Amino acid sequence: MTFLEFKDSIKSDQPPLDLAIPLKALWYDGKGDWDKAHHEVDQLNDTSSALIHAYLHRKEGDIWNADYWYRRAKETRSQMSLEEEWQELVIRFL
Structure with a gap:
């Protein structure tokens, strides 16, 4: 998936099924749903999730x-x- 394809997918009601958690969180954030984005990474301890959490x-x-x-x-x-x-x-997580 390219960045433009990812950005275009935000028009859909649901994120693409194969998204890793960091990208899923960014997808929800791109839709303006901070709470769902935060929920995706809130309980995770890996560095990728921590970076999304920080953002x-x-x-x-x-x-x-x-x-x-x-x-x-x-x-x-x-x-x-x-x-x-x-x-x-x-781009980093794609």
Whole structure:
């Protein structure tokens, strides 16, 4: 799947069946459903999920919590716009 195909899939009611959890969370976020996106990664401990979790808390405006999750992901907080970070994360996990 390409980035454009992923972005186009957001028009559907349900995410594609074969999406890994980080991409599924980003898919829900792309649809504007922060709660479902957060629910996808909330109980997971892997670094990929931690990175998505960090992005979501940054988007929420909870920078302290975002920084905690960026550290768990062994990353630093992105300085790019939220839209750019979302795109970068989608591409990274595709």
